[in-house]
Amino acid sequence: MNVAVLAGDGIGPEITTQAIKVLEVFKKEGLDLQFEYAPIGGAGFDAYGSPYPEATQNICRKADAVLLGAVGGPQYDNLDRPLRPERGLLAIRKDLNLFANLRPAILYPELANASSLKPEIVAGLDIMIVRELTGDIYFGEPRGIQTNDKGEQEGINTMRYCESEIKRIAHIAFQIAQKRHKKVCSVDKANVLETTELWRQIFTQISKEYPDVELSHMYVDNAAMQLVRAPKQFDVIATGNIFGDILSDEASMLTGSIGMLPSASLNETGKGLYEPSHGSAPDIAGQDKANPLATILSAAMMLRYSFHQEDAAKRIETAVQKVLQAGLRTPDIHEDGCQLVGCNNMGDAVVNAL
Numbered sequence: 078m079n080v081a082v083l084a085g086d087g088i089g090p091e092i093t094t095q096a097i098k099v100l101e102v103f104k105k106e107g108l109d110l111q112f113e114y115a116p117i118g119g120a121g122f123d124a125y126g127s128p129y130p131e132a133t134q135n136i137c138r139k140a141d142a143v144l145l146g147a148v149g150g151p152q153y154d155n156l157d158r159p160l161r162p163e164r165g166l167l168a169i170r171k172d173l174n175l176f177a178n179l180r181p182a183i184l185y186p187e188l189a190n191a192s193s194l195k196p197e198i199v200a201g202l203d204i205m206i207v208r209e210l211t212g213d214i215y216f217g218e219p220r221g222i223q224t225n226d227k228g229e230q231e232g233i234n235t236m237r238y239c240e241s242e243i244k245r246i247a248h249i250a251f252q253i254a255q256k257r258h259k260k261v262c263s264v265d266k267a268n269v270l271e272t273t274e275l276w277r278q279i280f281t282q283i284s285k286e287y288p289d290v291e292l293s294h295m296y297v298d299n300a301a302m303q304l305v306r307a308p309k310q311f312d313v314i315a316t317g318n319i320f321g322d323i324l325s326d327e328a329s330m331l332t333g334s335i336g337m338l339p340s341a342s343l344n345e346t347g348k349g350l351y352e353p354s355h356g357s358a359p360d361i362a363g364q365d366k367a368n369p370l371a372t373i374l375s376a377a378m379m380l381r382y383s384f385h386q387e388d389a390a391k392r393i394e395t396a397v398q399k400v401l402q403a404g405l406r407t408p409d410i411h412e413d414g415c416q417l418v419g420c421n422n423m424g425d426a427v428v429n430a431l
């Protein structure tokens with residue numbers, strides 16, 4: 078189990094250190110985890126003049142999974158676009174063909190007050206959004222801005238999905254649902270967009286291979302509404318790139334605590350990139366204030382989805398919950414009556430709970 082560790086920028090090094098501490102517990106217990114470190118983002122630019130340097134590419138291609146902190150920082154904002162840290166992320170996703178993005182929106186009962194919604198609507202929320210990441214209107218051709226027959230400027234993007242792209246993301250969604258509450262809600266706009274009419278047909282067809290999973294369909298406008306009206310009705314939401322982009326941000330905000338949310342991006346062989354949903358938080362970098370739990374939970378996803386270590390993944394998630402139950406909080410999730418801890422102590426607490 079070779080893991081490429083890309084700490085990145087800002088709080089990236091602090092939070093990945095905590096996740097590695099947690100993974101070391103399993104290594105000591107006999108899990109054959111090997112870590113290889115490489116720079117990405119601004120750190121890649123500083124070391125090699127590129128946000129996704131060749132040395133990092135080689136390590137990531139060889140690895141079975143990648144654990145990433147975060148990239149970006151104000152010192153890189155004036156670089157030419159191809160050299161900016163965020164380009165490193167786009168490049169690694171493309172390089173490793175990571176077409177399936179998994180973003181859980183989980184609200185631990187202890188943090189129900191962090192949400193902007195009423196606690197009874199969100200407490201215990203546990204949704205998994207499966208978003209297709211390499212197709213759709215973000216990549217479809219033709220695209221661009223051109224002058225039309227009337228001499229007017231016209232912007233064009235093309236929504237496209239082919240059968241094979243829809244099939245592979247459908248399989249991922251059904252397989253994930255099998256490990257959860259066995260419900261997939263496929264989100265589309267099949268009443269208006271032919272691309273998503275095909276999406277709906279193929280999801281219906283693939284669902285026959287997963288008789289234990291219940292498939293439902295929902296239009297994206299309704300899904301956006303249902304997510305804030307009654308979000309606990311969802312188990313797995315599967316959708317295309319643009320709808321997933323919007324709905325996953327909406328769902329993550331239901332939880333109110335960005336420092337808690339992990340993510341995974343997988344390719345066809347189960348190789349994955351695991352990272353917190355938040356950015357590099359330059360405002361708190363190097364101050365031992367960052368919440369490492371999203372990264373620790375990303376490591377749990379890595380054990381589950383790339384290494385099939387369900388028990389180990391569950392143990393990490395339970396340890397995180399225990400730490401929250403014990404009242405430990407980093408500043409971003411702190412409330413009266415809880416014990417304020419830094420990034421490092423939070424990592425230690427999870428290790429102790431394990």
Ligand code: NAD
Nearest residue numbers: 147148149150336355356357358359360361367368369409
């Ligand atoms: P951000 O997610 O870095 O920060 C937003 C706010 O949330 C900040 O106040 C920050 O302090 C807080 N925050 C984020 N993560 C936290 C954590 N683990 N614990 C406690 N507080 C946390 O988003 P931003 O400020 O818009 O962007 C900062 C930089 O990160 C930019 O350079 C941006 O391009 C980059 N970015 C990177 C990624 C990524 O690496 N995947 C994602 C988003 C933004």
